Structures are given as structure tokens and as C-alpha cells.
Amino acid sequence: MKKILFIFSICFFAFASSQTTRFVYQVSIKTDSTDAKSVKTELANLDISPKESIFYGDNRLKRDSIFSRARQTGSFNFDRTQMQNLQSNIDFTVQKNYSDQNLIYKSRIGRDEYSYTETPHFNWKILPETVKIGDYKTQKAEMNYGGRTWNAWFTTDVPVQDGPYKFSGLPGLIVKIEDTKGDYSFDLMQSKKINAPADFTTRGNIIKVSKANFLKQNEAYRKDPVSAMIAGNTRGNFMQRMTPEQRKQMETRLKKSVTDFNNPIEIK
Template sequence: MRKLGLLFLGICSQIVFAQANRFVYQVTMKPDSTDRNTIKTEIANLDIAAGNSIFYAENRLKRDSIMGRMRQTGNFNFDRTQMQNLRSNMDFIIEKDYKTGKKLYKARILRDQYAYEEDRPMDWKILPETVKIGDYKTQKAETQFGGRTWYAWFTSEVPFQDGPYKFSGLPGLIVKVEDSKGDYSFDLKESKKISEVASFDQRGSTIPLKRTAFEKQQEQFRKDPAAAVAVLSSSGGSFRIQMDPNQRKQMEDRQKEQIKKNNNPIELK
């Protein structure tokens, strides 16, 4: 009986280990510094399994799934209103490797997929203040990152030294983190077991580069999105064939409007 009991416990531990954990955060943002009354909210997930995690916007996953089905079926008829509603202010994916400590940031600029490894340390100062958030007893911590002062509340009751976005390195899961100006806030709303972490449809190869090079590329696009679209539409391939002048004009106008309304990024420097 003892052997059977140990075997049962071993099987149970394997099942638990094989499962993935999903932590669901509500993200509150003020992306337009000229209109602080406009507040955006989104749901984002932190999936953890086998010593790795991935952080992403739920809308990004939904859009990716729809686009994947369209490519598989060859049917590119879709509800434009639905796709517009699934646009995200967090159009990126962040992967963390617990063993190496590496954080990989992935994002697209138009059709190109880029990835860089975060090269800035996140040095935390743990503060004495404690507070109960939901079911968790949490402790406060502070760090300077990306040109902002951040306050986090973490719990040692959840044995993952991780959190939303690039935040990690505290002795427990980050339940809440916000910047001192109140521009961005991540609040844990739910946790659950899942069979596997989310996966995203990979189109083409990912271009690896340094963080500073990515930021330069991104800044060039922000300054002149029309030029980037023009280069893309004349670069050959199916994209050029499918995009007529009216479509290109609409895309340029949409990009300009999005950039105009998103002048308060989560990282200021």
C-alpha cells in the first residue's frame, strides 16, 4: 500500500507539473498624454510552464487565431468591425526563461517580426508596507525602469518570481504593478490551470536585433509611417498585388491616427 501511495503521489505531481498556469491581468492605460481622461483597458495573460513564461494581450491571441484560420482555409473574408475591436495597445509578446533570466521582447512593425533581448536590469527595493489584495497578502516594492518609477505588490504565496510585462525578480508573483504617474496599471484578476501555454502563428522569420536598434526602427516608423507603407507596398510579393492606392491611403491614415493617439508609451526611455 505504501508503494501504491507513493506511486499515486508521483503521478499526481507529474500531472501538476505538466499543467500550465495562467494569470489573467487587467491592464489599464492612458496612451494619450494630451487626453488623460481617455483610459484604455485590456485583458492580458501570463502563461507559465516548465520554467518559462509568455505574456501577451488576449486580443492579440484572438486576432492571431482568426488570421491563422484564414490562411489555412484561403478564405480572407472577415468582419472588419470585429477585427478593429480586437486591436490591441499591447501588440507584443514577452517570453521569459527562468533558468537563464533572459527576457525576449517580440513585436511586429508592419509585416516584419522583430525580437530583442532586454538588456536592462530590474533592481527592486523591497519596502515594509504590506496589504491584502484579493486573497493574497502582498508586500510593496519599487523600481526604476524605462523612464518610470514603478510600484509593485507581490505575494510569496504563489511560488513564481514573475509578473506581467517585463516585470520579474521579486520573491513571489506580482499581483499588482503601476507607475507613479498612474499612466499604466496591471492588476491580477484571475488564476487558473490550463493544459498548455498559448502559441502564436509565426509568419516568416523573426529578425533578431539589439534593443536600441529596434527602438530606432520603431521611431523611424512613428515619424513617417507613410514612407514605411510605401516601401512595403512596392517590395513585391502578394502584399503589393493586393494593395491598391486607396487601400494604401487608408492604411497610412490609420497608422498616423494610431500613432497620434499613442504618444505615451509604457517605456519613456
């Protein structure tokens, strides 16, 4: 066992000494738990550098690039169809720090951006089953997290203990992971070298809270998104500046967004 860990450490050092690698996953999400046909598919990236990684939706990267160019040029005449096509169900980022095993989760609740720090402990059970996925020989593992049972396939061909979303801790990169209900799946599609990890510009303050507080506020928003938008000073002023017609449209859109996406990845 010590010999295996020693070899793994050498491989990891060699991998970590290289430039940043972007692993592209296809993510499938059943957004409505009551509708089997509500599966939405999009791409997400896991950028791995020597000290950390960041996981995020590919559409988030494209939108951020568009806004960055707009700020530089001063032209904010966006193509409405293009921006609608870049909407994402992956409205969060997960940044993992390899030195202390902490991760920072960032997401919006209404118009405000929140973040919390977590050090998840995954109770992985590595199973003897192996299968080849693409070019990788993978081995199966399973564990429970966030109210779901997850099956993962990892490969020691890529000697880094990481994977999509918050998942990590296996002796190799997670190539595929899905929950047993079939609501969420992450499948590695490709990898490529890049100069540096994605760096998202945050405009305004990030509200730092505990995970429990984030979940509590997110649940309150989902129960009554309109009241949640009005609750804060900034959000309230935004709603108060609207005409009655604009406010009605906003209320309809908010309620529909909550109804359409009622199946979060962590259900407890």
C-alpha cells in the same frame, strides 16, 4: 535568510512541477499622454510553465485562433466588427526563460515583426507596507525602469518570481504594478490551469535586432510611418500596388495610429 530561500526553493519546485498556469491581468493604458481620458483597458495573460513564461494580450490569442481556423478551413470571410473589437494596444509578446533569466521581446514595426533579447536588471526596493489584494496578502516594492518609477505588490503565496510585461525578480508573483504617473497599470484578476502556454504562429521571417536598434527603428517609424512603410522592399512593394485612393487612406490611418498612441510603456 538562507532558511527563507530554502523554503522558497521548495515551494517554487512544487509550483514548477505542476502544469501550466494562466494568470489573467487587467491592463489599463493611457494611450495619449496629453489626454487623461484616453485610458484603454483590456486583458492580458501571463502563462507560466516550469521552464518559461509568456505574456501577451488576450485579444492577440483570440485573433490568432480565428486566423488559425481560417487557414484550416480555407475560409477567410472575417466578421469586420468582430476583428475591430479584437484590436489591441498590447501589440507585443514577452517570453521569459527561467534558466538564464533572458527574455525575448517581439513586436511589429509597420508590417514587419522584430525581436530582441534582453536581460533586464530591476533595482527592486522592497518596502514594509503590506495590503491584501483579493485573496492574496501582498507586499510593496518599487523600482525604476524604462524611464518610469514603478510600484508593485507581490505575493509569496504564489512562489514564482515573475509578473506581467517584463517585470520579474521579486520573491513572489507580482499581483499589481503601476507607474507613478498613472499611465500604465497591471492588475491580476484570476488564474486558471491550462494544458500548455499559448503558442503563436509566426508567418514570415522575424527580424532579430538589438534593443537599441529596435528602439531606433521604432522611433523612426513613429516620426514618419509612411516613409518607413515604403523604405523596405516588401513594404514598398505593398504600398506601390495600391491605388492612389487606397494609399491616401493608408497614410491617414498610419498617421492617426501614431498620434492616438503616443505614450509607450518605456519612454527611454
